Amino acid sequence: MPHQKFQSANIRPRYAKGTISAWGVNSAYPRTPWVAAWWSAAFPGFGHMFLGKYLHGFMLIIWELVVNSQANVNMGIILSMLGRFEEAKAEINENWFLLYMAVYVYSIWDSYRCAVEIAKSHVLAEVEDAPISPSAVTFFDVVILDKKNPWVGFFWSLLSPGLGQLYAGSTIVGTLVLAWWIYVAYQASAVSAWLHSFLGDFPSATAALDSQWFLFLPSMYAFAIYQAYTAVIETNTLYDIEQIRFLRVRDENLSEHNTLDNNTVQIIATFEHSPFVEMVIHEMEKQGVKPQNIVALPMENLDDQLHIVDSIHSVDGRSILDGAMLGGSIFMVLGSIYGFVLYLGPIIWGLLGLIGGFLIGLFIEIALKKKKKIKFFSNRKSEVLLQVTCNTSLQEQMIKILKSRKANSFLVMPQRINS
Numbered sequence: 492m493p494h495q496k497f498q499s500a501n502i503r504p505r506y507a508k509g510t511i512s513a514w515g516v517n518s519a520y521p522r523t524p525w526v527a528a529w530w531s532a533a534f535p536g537f538g539h540m541f542l543g544k545y546l547h548g549f550m551l552i553i554w555e556l557v558v559n560s561q562a563n564v565n566m567g568i569i570l571s572m573l574g575r576f577e578e579a580k581a582e583i584n585e586n587w588f589l590l591y592m593a594v595y596v597y598s599i600w601d602s603y604r605c606a607v608e609i610a611k612s613h614v615l616a617e618v619e620d621a622p623i624s625p626s627a628v629t630f631f632d633v634v635i636l637d638k639k640n641p642w643v644g645f646f647w648s649l650l651s652p653g654l655g656q657l658y659a660g661s662t663i664v665g666t667l668v669l670a671w672w673i674y675v676a677y678q679a680s681a682v683s684a685w686l687h688s689f690l691g692d693f694p695s696a697t698a699a700l701d702s703q704w705f706l707f708l709p710s711m712y713a714f715a716i717y718q719a720y721t722a723v724i725e726t727n728t729l730y731d732i733e734q735i736r737f738l739r740v741r742d743e744n745l746s747e748h749n750t751l752d753n754n755t756v757q758i759i760a761t762f763e764h765s766p767f768v769e770m771v772i773h774e775m776e777k778q779g780v781k782p783q784n785i786v787a788l789p790m791e792n793l794d795d796q797l798h799i800v801d802s803i804h805s806v807d808g809r810s811i812l813d814g815a816m817l818g819g820s821i822f823m824v825l826g827s828i829y830g831f832v833l834y835l836g837p838i839i840w841g842l843l844g845l846i847g848g849f850l851i852g853l854f855i856e857i858a859l860k861k862k863k864k865i866k867f868f869s870n871r872k873s874e875v876l877l878q879v880t881c882n883t884s885l886q887e888q889m890i891k892i893l894k895s896r897k898a899n900s901f902l903v904m905p906q907r908i909n910s
Contacts, residue, residue, distance in 0.1 A: 504616065504619050504621025504622075505615070505619060505621075506519070506612050506615040506616040506618075506619055506621070507519060507616060507621065507623075508613070508616045508617075508621060508623055508729065508732060508733075509623055509729045509732075510623070510624075511623075511624065511625070511626070511627050511634050511636055511660070512627050512629070512634065513627060513629040513631045513632040513634060513662065514662060514663045515634070515660055515661035515662045515663055515664055515665075516634070516636065516659070516660040516661060516722075516726050516729070517543045517545070517661075518543065518725050518726070518728070518729045519543070519609055519612050519613050519616055520543070520609075520613065520725040520728060520729070521606075521609060521610040521613045522541060522542055522606050522609065522610075523606065523813060524603045524606035524607055524610075525603070526541065526606075526813050526817070527539075527541050527542055527602040527603060527605070527606040528599050528600075528602055528603040528606075529817055530602070530714060531551075531598040531599045531601075531602040531603075532599050533710045533713075533714065533820055533821075533824075534552070534555060534707070534710040534711065534714065535551040535552070535554065535555045535594065535595055535598035535599075536548040536549065536550070536551030536552035536553075536554075536555060536598065537552075537710070537714045537718075538598065538599070538602030538603075538606075539551060539598070539601070539602050539605065540552075540664070540714075540718060541602070541714075541718060541721070542602060542605050542606055542609055543609075543725075544605060545663070545664055547601075549667060551594070551598050552671065554594060556671070556675070556707070558587055558590055558591050558594070559591065559707075560703060560704070561584060561587040562583060562584045562587035562588040562590075562591050563582045563583055563584055563587075563703060564583070564588065564591060565702065565703045565704075565705075565706035565707065566579075566582045566583075566702055566703045567579045567580075567582050567583045568706065568828070569702055569706060569828050569831065570582060572825075572828045572829070573828070573829075573831070573832060620736055622733070622736060622737075623636075623729065623732070623733040623736075625730070625733050625734075632662065634660060634662075636660075636726065636729065636730050636733065637730065637765075637766065638727050638730055638763075638764070638765055639658065639659065639660075639723045639726065639727060640723070641720045641721075641723040641724050641727070642720070643658060643723070644656075644658045644659050644719035644720055644722065644723040645716055645719060645720045647719065648715045648716040648718075648719040648720075649716055651669065651672070652668050652669065652672040652711060652712060652715030652716070653665045653666070653667075653668040653669025653670075653672055653715065654669070654719075655715065655716065655718075655719025655720070655722075655723075656668050656669075656715070656718065656719050656722060657669075658719070658723070659719055659722035659723045659726055660722075660726055661722060664722075668715055671711075672711060672712075672715065675704055675707050675708060675711065676708065678701060678704040679700060679701045679704035679705040679707070679708060680699045680700055680701055681700070681705060681708055681838075683696075683699045684696040684697070684699045684700045684705075684836070684837070684838050685838055687699060687836075688835075688836050688838040688839050693834060693835055693836040693839070694836075696836040696837070696838055697830070697831060697836045697837060700831075700837060702831065705827065705837060706824070706827065706828070708827070708841075709820065709823040709824045709826075709827045709841055709844075709845075710820055710823075710824060712823070712845075713816060713819050713820035713823055713845060714820065716816070717812075717816040717820075720812070720816075730764060731764045731874070734764050734768065734769075734789075734875075735764075735789040737769075738768070738787050738788055738789055738875065739788065739789070741787070742786060742787070742788055745782055745783040754882060754883055755880055755881065755882060755883065756880070756881060756882075756883045756886050756903060756904070757878060757879070757880050757903075757904040758878070758879050758881070758886070758889050758890065758893070758901060758902070758903050758904070759876065759877070759878050759901065759902045759904065760876075760877045760878075760879075760893050760898040760899075760900065760901035760902075761875065761876055761877070761898065761899045761900050761901075762874070762875040762877060762896075762897070762898055762899060763874055763875070763899065764789075764874050764875060765897070767896040767897050767898075768787060768875050768877070770896055771877065771892055771893065771896045771898070772785055772787060772877075774892050774896070775879055775881075775889060775892060778881075778885055778888055778889070778892075779881075779882075779885065780879060780880075780881045780885065780889075784879060784880040784881065785877070785878075785879050785880075786876075786877070786878040786879075787875060787876070787877045787878075788875070788876055789874060789875055789876075790874055790875065790876050812853070813856070814852040814853065814855055814856035814859075815849045815850070815852040815853035815856060816849065816852070817852055818848040818849060818850075818851045818852020818853070818855070819844075819845045819846070819848040819849035819852060820845075820848070821848055822844035822845065822847050822848025822851065823841050823842075823844040823845040823848060824841075824844070825844055826840035826841045826842070826843055826844025826845070826847075827840065827841035827844065877898075886903065890903075
């Protein structure tokens with residue numbers, strides 16, 4: 492439980508849980524350090540973006556695109572993986588390559604370190620229990636913290652990297668991801684190769700590709716899908732944290748209790764965390780129910796099972812898709828490399844590597860966590876309990892409000908006659 496309560500949103504916390512603005516939504520959400528380090532190893536800058544350190548991430552991504560291209564690192568990787576070592580050594584620009592290594596190692600180390608520090612900051616932010624503003628209205632945009640489905644973000648990034656980030660509420664991140672995806676795909680002639688591949692003209696697809704630029708795409712594509720998915724989960728979690736605090740502070744402020752007469756009825760209902768909770772409270776007060784007669788409090792989550800798939804109903808970030816997406820990115824890169832010498836070409840083998848690596852990574856995660864119960868989908872949960880005490884004449888109106896605002900269930904408490 493928090494040690495301190497902020498009664499005013501104007502008080503600036505020492506440790507912020509998150510923020511929303513016209514630039515997008517960001518949070519100090521605890522991430523797994525080794526996952527951040529892996530994404531930095533796959534593509535410098537991705538680990539920092541995974542942590543929400545977008546400025547660091549964008550700088551390192553630009554550095555990677557420029558220095559890697561000048562040093563011909565990707566070509567060296569492709570030729571080395573194909574066993575053509577002398578050609579690989581001849582292809583590498585030594586002057587640029589020596590500049591490359593120090594920053595590459597730094598990005599891995601710093602993303603791991605930052606993940607550890609952000610986890611500490613998250614704990615201290617929970618102790619402070621500082622408020623989060625759930626909306627931001629500016630001349631440029633209206634940003635509202637709301638609940639979204641992580642698989643919708645996954646799907647849109649599957650169609651085009653950047654769209655999932657825009658769906659998650661990260662305007663600047665989505666715009667920049669979309670921009671560098673278009674730029675790198677153009678430099679690699681990937682669209683032309685994609686078209687030839689799906690028409691069955693695999694030799695033309697392979698010949699059309701610029702190998703140096705094409706090897707950027709597998710890591711970019713896999714990370715954009717994964718980051719969009721996790722960004723939605725983190726936004727949903729931030730929403731839950733904000734509403735839990737609001738309900739607790741509201742209940743503490745309503746310290747007065749009325750003496751109830753015999754002409755009253757109690758109604759209990761359950762909700763998921765959503766704007767409907769606050770709408771119901773407001774509408775009941777408009778009908779004449781006193782605020783202190785409406786109790787709405789978050790319920791503790793007792794489900795400690797691991798979920799393969801998070802959903803909009805229960806997004807606690809404990810999915811085991813981390814390993815699945817890491818496996819997908821690894822095998823997509825390998826498929827793209829060896830696709831240059833295999834019949835189906837880099838595009839098809841890259842996509843097959845993504846699917847195969849995803850499944851392999853998922854099975855490894857399940858095997859490593861075999862001692863814990865694992866469910867495919869997370870349960871639909873009732874996370875907020877609402878109890879309203881009102882005059883019996885208002886009973887039907889209260890039930891109508893609950894139904895219209897998507898209550899999961901409700902119960903009219905039976906009258907007890909005291910002897």
